[in-house]
Amino acid sequence: MSSPRSPRRLVLSLVMALGLASLVTVPAQSAPAPVTPPAAAAAAAVTFSDDFDGPAGSAVNGSKWQIETGDNVNNHERQYYTAGNNNAALDGQGNLVITARKDNPGNYQCWYGRCEYTSARLNTAGKFTTTYGRVEARMKIPRGQGIWPAFWMLGNDIGQVGWPNSGEIDIMENVGFEPGTVHGTLHGPGYSGSGGIGAGYSLPGGQAFADAFHTFAVDWSPNSITWTVDGNVYQRRTPADLGGRQWVFDKPFFVILNLAVGGYWPGDPDASTSFPQQLLVDYVRVSSDSGQPGGGGGPITGLAGKCVDVAAGSAANGTAVQLYDCNGTAAQQWTVGGDGTIRALGKCLDVASGGTADGTRVQLWDCNGSAAQQWATPAARDIVNPQADKCLDVSGANTANGTRLQIATCTGVPAQKWTVTR
Structure with missing residues (x-):
């Protein structure tokens, strides 16, 4: 208004x-x-x-x-x-x-x-x-x-x-x-x-x-x-x-x-x-922060105390980003950059195909400066893709290891609450 x-x-x-x-x-x-x-x-x-x-x-x-x-x-x-x-x-x-x-x-x-x-x-x-x-x-x-x-x-x-x-x-x-x-x-x-x-x-x-x-x-x-x-x-x-x-x-x-x-x-x-x-x-x-991505990093924890994880620790484009038991591996070390990106394994958290619909999966991808790789981390512990105006979300609020992460309309549910540490 x-x-x-x-x-x-x-x-x-x-x-x-x-x-x-x-x-x-x-x-x-x-x-x-x-x-x-x-x-x-x-x-x-x-x-x-x-x-x-x-x-x-x-x-x-x-x-x-x-x-x-x-x-x-x-x-x-x-x-x-x-x-x-x-x-x-x-x-x-x-x-x-x-x-x-x-x-x-x-x-x-x-x-x-x-x-x-x-x-x-x-x-x-x-x-x-x-x-x-x-x-x-x-x-x-x-x-x-x-x-x-x-x-x-x-x-x-x-x-x-x-x-x-x-x-x-x-x-x-x-x-x-x-x-x-x-x-x-x-x-x-x-x-x-x-x-x-x-x-x-x-x-x-x-x-x-x-x-x-x-x-x-x-x-x-x-x-x-x-x-x-x-x-x-x-x-x-x-x-x-x-x-x-x-x-x-x-x-x-x-x-x-x-x-x-x-x-x-x-x-x-x-x-x-x-x-x-x-x-x-x-x-x-x-x-x-410094305005530059990289350096340090730490886990992003969410539902059931589990971590945002790159499947199998693979840095290949299109690798699934999922929920998994926290284990301290590089696949769970994320850096929130001053350029709006969230990075792990040298690549960016990315909304597949730049989608904006509920249920669009997130993945790892080469950092390219696109809106699909822009994220806001406000005080309410949401992680938001501004282009879609949607939140990082655990599919079906399922706490099982390997559950894919997606974007969905922000509703404040536990499946959309994250703690970022560095």
Whole structure:
């Protein structure tokens, strides 16, 4: 579903990507343990991490983050983003706190006149970018009509190509009138603003996201992005979802955290909205392997604790891939590559003939860069072929040695759950 919003928050991001300090001159202004990453990502290298440890009231680490300043007319947001630690500071308990206040001590001017609110927005432009990997944050979001927290990414080439050609990956957005729902969305050329490609995820039983910490993540590989909340997959997007429009997500992106007040999508605060409101961020972490296949390797275990196995240890093209007792042989040593492949015996896990139908067998084949050899390994322990949007599956849920593996519609059954070790 598409998020019902206006053209995106362009101006601040474009300015920051160009390396400028801010839109306007600003006067000088004076948690619980992290969730264990999924097995597929656990062996990957951490390329960016901030646990926000430091004294209460201190500013964020300037070697990792820059603070954006100014207002944002593009979405008709009501806040002014301030510098320093006025609206973004550590709490001394391992959290970053971004605070939205109904105040304006600096007499800041916004697109509509004197600003009514202040808040903060941070990004890693010029300090850190990533192409592919797992990008996650553990956060407790605020609540209230007109409150709009976001954790997202922009293409690092925005200063050259503009938005939406730069691409945008929204990992988590919440609008206050939907306390139990978050959204993940892609924006690019021909599918931006209210036409973005995305979906929502809702907590069960009427729970609100503001009541507790939750972990929001994307697992991003070539031609595939998968969104999770607390390890639960709720959407995958591939070039096939774009209807022939350009996929612009195979290049460096930088990370953004912000807390907006008001705007076209969330609407403005009303009498029911209390201030201040706070976005608490326990950590932000990006992990990625080397981007190259090979090296090391380990078993992939599934149903009945058995292993994904190359039949008879043969490296011939077309060799069956099956379930078998784990025995530590090379036929059961698999490497998940940053190029989206899963490899053993020097060859790739392959969907036979590039099929997309339920029941299509998987096999070993020369690595050829085709979509039949692309796999995503999100936090829910699925192994997904994005071209088919189907999961690696044990035929008939049969635990007997030699049972062939296939692709099938993802249903979350035990026959589709795998643990990758390296």
